[in-house]
Amino acid sequence: MRSFIILLCLSAVLLSCSTTPEEKKPNIIYILADDLGYGDVGAYGQKLIQTPNIDALAKNGMKFTRHYSGAPVCAPSRYALLTGLHMGHSFIRGNDEWRERGAVWDFAAMLADSTLEGQRPIPDSTLTMGEVMQQAGYKTALIGKWGLGAPASESTPNTQGFDYFCGYNCQRQAHNLYPTHIWENENRIYLNNEFMAPGEKLATGSDTLAESSFDKFYQADYAPGVMHEKALGFLRENKDNPFFLYYASPLPHLPLQVPKEYVEKYHAIFGEEQPYLGNLGYFPHRYPRAAYAGMISYLDDQVGELVATLKELGIYENTLIIFTSDNGPTYTAGVDFEYFNSTGPYTNGYGRNKGFVYEGGIRVPMIASWEGKIKPGTTTDLASVFYDVMPTFCELVGIAAPAKTDGISFLPTLLGQGNQPVHEFLYWELLEYTGQQAVQMGDWKGVRKGMFEGNLGVELYNLKSDPREQNNVAAENPEVVAQIEAIMSREHEPAATEKFKFEALGEK
Structure with a gap:
């Protein structure tokens, strides 16, 4: 009789664990903007830049008011995100261009020799979020900017947990949004753009007030658009599989470059402005404020297209979407952070924005939207940080978080379940600045x-x-x-x- 009862209990457990269409593993899209300030989107108080699609995510989901990036600059922030470790325990603790290879800032040399691209590689032994999601049975993709390795090294997206990659392997290459090439998996894709090294200036004697003087900085293939089409393709190809899409957009990181229709839209709104003539390795622009706003609106349109595609494929209700930024807004090269109040309620300017551990450099917007799972229009002041994302996704997909993590899952907050563990403290360090x-x-x-x-x-x-x-x-x-x-x-x-x-x- 006892054996029969045990058999009945085991049968009940197996039946309860069987997968039905309603219990299908959730898809995850994690959208990481680049240098987008806390106050740069409408849901966080922006008045001049139109972001209706990002704002719709907040209206339909949850807005975090005390979310922090892993670091105030690019590479270490992404490392914290992908490993669940804060900067005191990290392998990557700053932007490291791996200069011992040679002329890593010579863009012509990089075009000729791809091994000069990329940043210092993370060890092959590193356990990344991509690898964890693969272990959970997910198809994984990285669209956008990598910045944690180099071509032909032990650390490319494909060797660090991503089944598919399309974008910039190298942060420096992303200093041109009309580049000669991007990467698809381990191979270059050459675009219909002429070579132009970042930092090229206007031709000598140009009329700096004439829009035509800046025409050469617009080319045929806008890399964020090319990558976006690959992202939509990944969604379509994997509509029947659980997937994790890490959408690491290069926008609105400098240089100021966006298709002309976006510039024209904001030029009509903002009116005339003084041109930015270029320095510090970035291209000039006739209408810098309009370009910056246009870059954010371009990203917002892409967010809208991702949501529309999910709905078209019938998988929107089964997809968690998170939108955030890798650090605070930049302070240079034509970006008028005061005009846009890019840090929102926090202090703006050099020493307080990107690159610095004050609130303007590390407090970032984060919005989570999941139809039917996250209560619409909610706001949380839970203190959370990039290194919480790994344990959150592990709990979501039903696997153990890595033994070595500095993070705490915020899934109870997302799902309104209560009993949310909280951090005693959050920690950052940075050698730069x-x-x-x-x-x-x-x-x-x-x-x-x-x-x-x-x-x-x-x-x-x-x-x-x-x-x-x-x-x-x-x-x-x-x-x-x-x-x-x-x-x-x-x-x-x-x-x-x-x-x-x-x-x-x-x-x-």
């Missing part, structure tokens, strides 16, 4: 900067009463400063590579 560390602990935020100049003092801000981080209250709260200093000391492990040794913390 003279060395920085930061800790966010409840309403407190501690910042170290100028560490390579001998400064190890901690600035302290109360983000609840002082979200713009204007009033350093360290002197009045020594016990909080001591807690933050202890976290900074504990969470920093010596880097694995010489490039990221933190001499200010005693490393040699």
Whole structure:
């Protein structure tokens, strides 16, 4: 009789685990904008740039008001996202162009020799989100910008967990949105564009107020458009499979380049403006404000096309869509962050935007939308960060998160289930911009900067009463400063590579 009862129980378990159409594994699309500020989309207060499709995701889903990037610059932020590790435990802790190979900033040399493209590779042993999703039975794709390896190295998207890749292997190549080529898997795709090295200027003697003087910076094949068509193709090819699409758009990262109709739209709205004449390796533009707004609207249109395709294929209701940005907005090369109030309620400008661990550099928009699963029009102030995404997706697809992670799943918040575990603290560090560390602990935020100049003092801000981080209250709260200093000391492990040794913390 006991054996019969056990058999009945096992049968019930097996039946309960059987897959029905309603229980099909959810698809995931993670859209990562590049250098998009907290305040650059309508759902987060933007008044000048039109983003109806991104705003619709927020209306139909959940808006996070305290979400943070993994780092204030590109490569380490993406590493945190894909590994679930914060910067104190990371292999990649800054942008590293792997200069020992040779002339890595010579774009003509890179065109001739693809092994000069890309950034320092992450080890083959790295467990990435792509690999975890593959283990869960998902088809995986990366569309957009990689930035964590180089062609023919041990770290390309295809060797690090992505079944399909189309985009820029190299961050530097993404400094031209009309490039000679992008990559599809391990091979170059050559585009119908002439070679032009980033930083090329107007012809000598050009009329800087004539729109025609800037025509050479528009070419035939706009890389974000080419990549987008590949993304739509991936959705169609995998409509019957569970899939994970990591859509790492290069927009609105500089240079200021977008098809003319988008510029014309905003030129008509903003009126005349002074041209940007180029510097720092970026192309000039006749209407820089219109171009920046147009780039964001172009990305917004792509978000709308992704949603429309999901609906066309009948898989919209089974797809979680997340939209966010890799760090705060840039502060240079023609971007008028003050005009657009790109950081929203946080402080704008050099030292506070991209590259810095203040709120404007690391607090980013994040929207999650999933028809029938996430309550529409909701907002959460849960403190969350890029390294939470790995454990969240693991819980969503029913597999164990990696044993080594700094993240906490925010799936209970997405699904409104309650019992959300919370972080005791969030941690960042960055060697670039003279060395920085930061800790966010409840309403407190501690910042170290100028560490390579001998400064190890901690600035302290109360983000609840002082979200713009204007009033350093360290002197009045020594016990909080001591807690933050202890976290900074504990969470920093010596880097694995010489490039990221933190001499200010005693490393040699």
